[in-house]
Amino acid sequence: MKRSTKRSVDQQKSGRILGMPEQAVKIATVVVLIGIWEMLSQAGILNPLHFPRPSKLIATFWELVTVGYPTGITVWVHIKATVVRILQGYALAAVVAIPMGLAIGRSHLLLRATNPIITFARSIAVISLLPLAIVWFGVGELSRILLIAWGCFWAILTNTVQGARQVDVNYINAARMLSTSKTQLFFRVILPATLPRIFAGMKIGLGVGFMVIIAVEMVGTIKGLGALIQQARFYYSSHIAIDGMIFIGIFGLLISFTLDRLERIILPWAVGLEEVER
Amino acid sequence: MSKDGVEVLVDRITKCFGADGMALQDVSFRLFTNEFLSIVGRSGCGKSTLLNIIAGLLSPTEGKVLINGQPIHGPGQDRGMVFQHSGLFPWLTAVENIEFGPRNRGIPRDQRRARAMELIELVRLKGFENKYPRELSGGMQQRVAIARAMAMDPKILLMDEPFGALDQLTREDMQRELLRIWETKKKTILFVTHAILEAIFLSDRVIVFNSKPGYVKKEFVIDLPRPRQKSSPQFMRYYEEIYEAIG
Numbered sequence: 001m002k003r004s005t006k007r008s009v010d011q012q013k014s015g016r017i018l019g020m021p022e023q024a025v026k027i028a029t030v031v032v033l034i035g036i037w038e039m040l041s042q043a044g045i046l047n048p049l050h051f052p053r054p055s056k057l058i059a060t061f062w063e064l065v066t067v068g069y070p071t072g073i074t075v076w077v078h079i080k081a082t083v084v085r086i087l088q089g090y091a092l093a094a095v096v097a098i099p100m101g102l103a104i105g106r107s108h109l110l111l112r113a114t115n116p117i118i119t120f121a122r123s124i125a126v127i128s129l130l131p132l133a134i135v136w137f138g139v140g141e142l143s144r145i146l147l148i149a150w151g152c153f154w155a156i157l158t159n160t161v162q163g164a165r166q167v168d169v170n171y172i173n174a175a176r177m178l179s180t181s182k183t184q185l186f187f188r189v190i191l192p193a194t195l196p197r198i199f200a201g202m203k204i205g206l207g208v209g210f211m212v213i214i215a216v217e218m219v220g221t222i223k224g225l226g227a228l229i230q231q232a233r234f235y236y237s238s239h240i241a242i243d244g245m246i247f248i249g250i251f252g253l254l255i256s257f258t259l260d261r262l263e264r265i266i267l268p269w270a271v272g273l274e275e276v277e278r
Numbered sequence: 279m280s281k282d283g284v285e286v287l288v289d290r291i292t293k294c295f296g297a298d299g300m301a302l303q304d305v306s307f308r309l310f311t312n313e314f315l316s317i318v319g320r321s322g323c324g325k326s327t328l329l330n331i332i333a334g335l336l337s338p339t340e341g342k343v344l345i346n347g348q349p350i351h352g353p354g355q356d357r358g359m360v361f362q363h364s365g366l367f368p369w370l371t372a373v374e375n376i377e378f379g380p381r382n383r384g385i386p387r388d389q390r391r392a393r394a395m396e397l398i399e400l401v402r403l404k405g406f407e408n409k410y411p412r413e414l415s416g417g418m419q420q421r422v423a424i425a426r427a428m429a430m431d432p433k434i435l436l437m438d439e440p441f442g443a444l445d446q447l448t449r450e451d452m453q454r455e456l457l458r459i460w461e462t463k464k465k466t467i468l469f470v471t472h473a474i475l476e477a478i479f480l481s482d483r484v485i486v487f488n489s490k491p492g493y494v495k496k497e498f499v500i501d502l503p504r505p506r507q508k509s510s511p512q513f514m515r516y517y518e519e520i521y522e523a524i525g
Contacts, residue, residue: 168365170361170365171367173330173361173365176334177333177335177353177357177358178379179353179355179382179383180379180382181382188378188382189367192367192369193369195369268410
């Protein structure tokens with residue numbers, strides 16, 4: 001009920017705002033905000049050390065692409081390092097979390113046994129695990145990938161568990177009336193019924209991956225968007241830090257967009273059915 | 279309509295749910311081959327529980343269900359079920375939903391597709407076979423659910439308020455459709471509803487259920503030729519008698 005009301009309100013909103021096309025309004029809002037920012041900086045109201053001018057950010061942007069920061073390490077190197085790390089950690093998390101979540105969600109015993117552990121472990125921030133990870137796995141790539149995996153893992157796990165345990169009993173009864181074996185019940189009912197929720201967990205997990213990247217790239221590397229921001233922080237180069245943030249944001253946006261597209265292709269029947277839980 | 283032999287024998291079924299007490303108490307009745315039998319009663323009178331027991335989805339606390347003299351052990355191919363909320367799998371198209379059972383049994387693709395398309399025609403959904411359930415109206419979804427239940431060619435159809443969630447006009451269409459299917463396919467139907475008019479319109483016999491605990495209170499043989507006129511005086515007399523029996 002609630003959901004459908006919400007959707008209809010959204011539909012009213014979409015299309016045109018104040019007689020202008022929605023896309024134009026969105027772009028105009030961003031342009032105006034940046035314009036105000038530039039003017040306040042030019043007028044000396046904003047401290048340039050705290051709030052670098054947008055025009056300076058664009059110049060820095062170009063510098064990062066061509067020269068790099070530190071010199072020689074262009075933004076492409078940073079992006080590649082970060083994306084490879086996130087994807088490795090993310091894939092590792094998914095491979096472990098999905099089967100585990102399905103098992104926990106379909107077993108009362110496992111669910112009750114693991115519930116407190118899951119709630120406890122998911123509240124531990126990745127950054128607080130950094131010292132331990134360094135002791136256990138060193139300052140190399142392994143530590144970073146495992147920390148990213150840790151961050152993504154809980155989002156994928158908890159969503160998979162919820163999805164698996166909430167499979168509509170009507171589906172299960174209907175299947176039982178149709179000569180369904182235990183294996184068939186899992187692969188032909190439980191798994192597809194849980195997929196939308198698994199996908200939601202994968203989307204949130206990826207977001208977490210981008211969020212923890214700063215913490216993960218804090219030590220032992222100068223390559224990666226997180227490392228770039230760390231370096232910039234070290235030298236009070238706010239303009240570089242902000243550009244790094246923008247790169248991360250753009251990447252998050254692109255990947256989330258790709259996942260939405262992918263979901264429409266893989267789960268055409270589920271689009272709009274599931275509300276993503278954060 | 280010729281009725282030969284006892285198809286289903288419900289023998290002194292009692293069902294208790296823990297502390298909630300007794301849902302069914304000593305329920306016995308027979309369902310004859312090719313018969314259309316309805317169970318009416320107030321919401322929560324245990325009629326759905328009884329249907330689930332006959333389906334094999336629940337086991338009774340006491341008593342047994344015999345089909346052609348054989349006690350049942352869980353669900354079987356001889357029984358198909360249609361639920362109130364269709365229980366259609368949203369990730370499968372209409373035709374894939376119908377093929378679900380045959381595919382579980384390993385029937386080759388071509389064969390089961392051909393059979394499913396026959397059923398699509400039977401329930402008059404040609405052109406909608408590749409739609410997902412969410413793209414279909416409530417009435418169409420129940421047509422798919424009926425076709426899906428019939429895909430294993432069960433002799434007995436168990437129907438748990440299948441039209442309960444439909445609007446009145448769709449509901450009346452579906453009642454006529456169900457009679458047409460029943461007459462062409464020669465099925466034995468056990469139909470659970472709380473709508474008295476629906477029960478009289480459809481059934482050969484109507485069983486009235488008592489509420490909490492559920493037991494058979496009274497039985498009516500509906501001796502009216504089909505198609506039945508809901509406004510006829512005899513029809514109204516049945517209505518009044520059954521209404522009174524429910525109490």
